[in-house]
Each structure stands twice: as structure tokens, then as C-alpha cells.
Amino acid sequence: MQTGRAVGIAIAVFVALVLTVCGCLCAGGLLLDESSSDPFAEEPWRTPDDWAGPTMGPLIPEEPNGQPTTVAPAPTKQPITRPTSGPAPVTVVYEVTGTGTADIAYFDAESDLMHVDDAKLPWRATIRTNGKSRVMVEATWPDIDYHGPLDCTVTVTDAGRPVVDKGRGYWRTTCAAG
Known part of the structure; x- marks a missing residue:
């Protein structure tokens, strides 16, 4: 009977140790996650410039002011087939x-x-x-x-x-x- 009781105590001690270790690891993981300074883990689309807060304009566009916006066309450079100075030999x-x-x-x-x-x-x-x-x-x-x-x-x-x-x-x- 003593061996059965010793086995029961050994199992109880083992379970207690396993629960203690697992509890410490879980609690430690939560503590480490709370103090993590890595913003990319939760919000990978943010850059260090965004940490101070958003800098973009409103999500809903403002009312148009009635004047169309004009964008100048990008200049296209034509290739030069003869230099502007010198004889071009x-x-x-x-x-x-x-x-x-x-x-x-x-x-x-x-x-x-x-x-x-x-x-x-x-x-x-x-x-x-x-x-x-x-x-x-x-x-x-x-x-x-x-x-x-x-x-x-x-x-x-x-x-x-x-x-x-x-x-x-x-x-x-x-x-x-x-």
C-alpha cells in the first residue's frame, strides 16, 4: 500500500511541477508580449514615421471647389541625334x-x-x-x-x-x- 501511496504522491508532485512550469511560461509570454516594442507584429503596414500618428488627409474627400485641377503633362525628352556643340565627327x-x-x-x-x-x-x-x-x-x-x-x-x-x-x-x- 505504501508503494501505491508513494506513486500517487509522485504523480501529484509531477503534475504540480508541470502546471507550475507551464503557468510560468504562459505568464512570461504574456509579459514579454506586453513589453514588446515591435509595432510590426500587430500592424505590419505602419512605418516608423507613422508612430507619431497618421499624417494623411481625411478619408472622405472634401467638397470640390468648382475649379478643376489641372496637372501639367510630364515633359518627354526627345533623343538628340546631333550634339549641340562641336563638329560631330x-x-x-x-x-x-x-x-x-x-x-x-x-x-x-x-x-x-x-x-x-x-x-x-x-x-x-x-x-x-x-x-x-x-x-x-x-x-x-x-x-x-x-x-x-x-x-x-x-x-x-x-x-x-x-x-x-x-x-x-x-x-x-x-x-x-x-
Whole structure:
């Protein structure tokens, strides 16, 4: 009988220890959660700038004042095919070939980077410039679908022999001469 009583006491002590440990862990977890300074756990859309309070306007728009708001159109820069100063002794021909359309970036005669989105292929541009230091064309497929090879060619002609750089890629290709 003594062994049965000892087993019962051992089980009671074990259960008490388990409940004590679990209770401490649960209470500790609640205390840790209360003192947590991580705002992203509860409101992941807030940034540190929002902690002081919202800074946006009212959720319901105000009454219109009768005057339409006009937004000036964004200026679009046209590529410069001949520099504004100097003799422009260098002719550059950019070419991109493939099927469909591609996003193209290239340097114009003033060394400004130009972007042509969804350019129909084959694509070609000719400029006259003062030097070969900023001559580059890059073409990228506008989506991740396989379109086949994408080829580029840069031909630079000045007083000497023409310089030609060719490239081929299957997602992006770049050609430069300099």
C-alpha cells in the first residue's frame, strides 16, 4: 500500500511541477508580449514615421471647389541625334533585332540615357556625336516569357575603320563601343 501511496504522491508532485512550469511560461509570454516594442507584429503596414500618428488627409474627400485641377503633362525628352556643340565627327548606328517588342536603353548624341519601352523589333537609331566614350545600347524583353534570342549591334564610324560590337542574349543583351 505504501508503494501505491508513494506513486500517487509522485504523480501529484509531477503534475504540480508541470502546471507550475507551464503557468510560468504562459505568464512570461504574456509579459514579454506586453513589453514588446515591435509595432510590426500587430500592424505590419505602419512605418516608423507613422508612430507619431497618421499624417494623411481625411478619408472622405472634401467638397470640390468648382475649379478643376489641372496637372501639367510630364515633359518627354526627345533623343538628340546631333550634339549641340562641336563638329560631330562620329556616326553611331544602334540596332536591336528579335521578334516582338523589347525595352531599349541607349545614349544619345549628348550622352543622355534614352529609354524606349516596347519598341517594335527590329529597331534602329542613328546619331552623330563627338566621341565614342558614351556609346551603348541595351535591350531587354519586357516580360519573362521566352521570345528567342535578342541581338544588338553598335557600329561606330569615324575617320578610321568602323568599330562594330555585337551581342546576343536570351533575356537581355548589351553592346558598347568605346
